[in-house]
Amino acid sequence: MTTKLSLANLASLPAGVARPKYDRSALKAGILHFGVGNFHRAHQAVYLDDLFAQGRGHDWALVGAGVFEGEEAGRQKLAEQDWLTTVVEQDEGHMSARVTGSMVDFITPGDGAAIIARLADPAIKIVSLTITEGGYFIDPASGLFDPTHPAIVADAQNPGAPKTVFGIILAGLRRRRDDGIVPFTVMSCDNIPHNGRVTYDGVVGLARLIDEDLAGWASDHVAFPNAMVDRITPATTDRERAILAKEFGVEDNWPVFCEPFRQWVLEDRFTDGRPPLEKVGVQFVADVSPYELMKIRILNGGHAAIAYPAGLMDIHFVHEAMAEPLVRNFLDKIEHDEIIPTVPPVPDTSLEDYYRLIERRFSNPKIGDTVRRLCLDGSNRQPKFIIPTIADRLKAGKSVAGLALESALWCRYCFGTTDSGAVIEPNDPNWDRMQATARAAKADPAAWLAMEDIYGDVGRSPVFAAAFAHALAALWANGARVTLTRYLAGTL
Template identity: 75%
Template sequence: MSVKLSFANLDKLSENVARPGYVPTDLTPGIVHFGVGNFHRAHQAVYLDDLFGKGLGHDWAIVGAGVLPADAAAREKLKAQDWLTTVVEQDSGHMAARVTAAMVDYLVPGDADGIIARLADPQIRIVSLTITEGGYFIDPASGKFNPESPEIVADARNPAMPKTAFGLILAGLARRRAEDVAPFTVMSCDNIPHNGRVTADAVVGLARIIDPDLADWVERNVSFPNGMVDRITPATTERETRFLADEFGLEDAWPVFCEPFRQWVLEDRFPAGRPALEKVGVTFVDDVSPFEQMKIRILNGGHAVIAYPAGLMDIHFVHEAMQEPLIAAFLERLEQDEIIPTVPPVPGVVLEDYFRLIQQRFSNPRIGDTVRRLCLDGSNRQPKFIIPTIADRLKAGQGIAGLALESALWCRYCHGTTDSGAVIEPNDPNWERMQDTAKAAKDDPSTWLAMEDIYGEVGRNPLFAETFAGHLKTLWELGARETLRRFLA
């Protein structure tokens, strides 16, 4: 019989479930975090749980916050189990479960007054975010903040009752300024190049519309460190909750399953103070850019390389995609020939070894990561993970045949059917647009590349356009499997 997760039941947990090495009720908050999803709970919260277990940083506990409708349901699940989360690490030779207690509260989504009041609290010295690549209101082609986004325009018109994370952060900073309270540090934990700068652009960009003086104050006084985060963390399904109950005797309404590997590299710019995360494996550097580019291009780009052919071949799990020789060979060819050569040297890292580790991580049969998750949100991910690599190679006069095929595979996927004819359910915030454009591109490939906000100059390059069109034609005539076979031959 399984035990329901709660403070009261921590002593009743099975011996094979690790529990917090501290008294959770002794913690006090120091961080407000927007976007309490699986990745945050398997990454930032785990690092803090480790730190608290060493008897350090007990004034840096997390207060959750959210702005999406789904956040209310997530809050209710976590509230019912005293904000506790079970994290299960798995690979072929390792499985371990632990209960983490780094979060001590979760603000009511939609309660702008309550969220702003907590942001203004002097106890809060860091505000962090995992709101996905698409949550930063970036113009994909320019990579810059788009002040004309409808949500930003709405917050600018009603700054006292904002609905975006950036509107709430700005309102919290404005109140701290008015009350002469030192500003908090804003720390993005999303997979975006220069995520700190991107976050600053959003907060300052919104402030420019509302109050230029406030924008100047934010620029002068608020720190936005860049960071690189890494841990493969799939979505939770009934499969995971059932497994946890069967294998560990623990009932958790929203557990997290993840790989054992994790990495966090941060620029050490925290004027309001920070937890001593270097004690638990976080790397602090002056400039995170080399680590960031390595991860985004080799790992996130690699995910895109295997995702779309696997999706078209009706492959469900990522490790199954890696077991398909054509997909594994495509990843190897594209990484070695076109992606890794664009990555500058990284201090203390051999890029070839890094790629071999990624191949092992993608092949982990226990993690249950899905191809559909990797295919998600290409309209926001491709301009960050793939297209900059294409642009660099074109500028250098280098080949882009494999990257053009990756782009053609994405286009073919967005048509909405696999090679077997199975329907691909909507899998992008802009799915209707992507599907309509992909259908038009079947007869006129230039239609796909004409999405200026996604491809920019790359879409206008004659070599890329010709290569892309040839690959797309072959995909429609022969399917993904034969197209890969011919490319590799």
């Protein structure tokens, strides 16, 4: 017997399920969030739920928003349960469920006029984003905002009816400026280096194409704090819904399963106040950069290191990949030999302890995170999580053998078959291009590195090119298992 999640049924949920310890009817919207996905609902929404439970910050509730019509399916799922979400934390020997109530509305995705009207409301003081690495219109090779992207050009030509997140945010800021309302803070919660600066570049860069005065005003008056966010949160499938129903007796259209660990390091720069999130574990700092670089290189780079060999070995779950000695030892060697040495000291943090924590988190058997998710969107992720580390190693004259092998594993994965011959379904927004290039690279490895927008100067390095070609040839000749065995033995 299960209980359908809804506001009316909160009191009748099974005793083992925690629920909001505050009056949701007393909440007032203060944050508009673009990109209502699993990570947001397991991270920012949970921190706010904890804050509201303390009787604090009740005027900082969340309003969801999105620019893609495809997001409507998620909105409908949440609307049916009054914007409530069940968050299930799992690791070995532990599982708990709680219902969060920090979201109070969700504007119809793609309704730019409605979103802009809400952005103009003085009650909205923060606009936050989890729009994934690919949502910022960044040129991968330069790492800079691309003002020539067709979606940006379209918004610049028609600023009254914008379609991108940045265009809609800018329209909201313009209205607030014209109405004499203090601008909101724009707060990225995505896993990209210097995410606040990148968001600034997108908003102000678009403004420069439309109105230099508006661009100057936004640059002078809007805050774009950098942040480091962390919590492993896989996609929701029928598996998760069934576990929730069986173990906790709750029927939820879109529950979130995640690890117990979470982290949020945030620069304390806001234009019109902020919730007192330090009361619930958010770390406010003057400079996020050391924490951000540590996480992006050790954790996100580590994800990439285990993803592609595991994918080629037909391993389904991440914890299963970590149980495979070849994958686990490859991760350990590439981290200690090539990745961690590029990470500068972080205040009050042991990099070795941080790595060991990451290793344990990757090995969590309860999360159900998939190797395919880690392999997703390499064309956007590799330039942020791996290639800058290669560049630093090359500049220092250090070995890049492990990182070249990681890059070769990615190339081999994009060919579209595993070592067993199983077909890999498209797993990148640019899959057609990646697959065609990977197929050309089988005979000519230089074709892969010639993707200037991805590899930039790294692709032109003779040292890296030689190491990459050697690793790719080994993968094609011997497969991932033998190649990893030889790399770990020092005989590749």
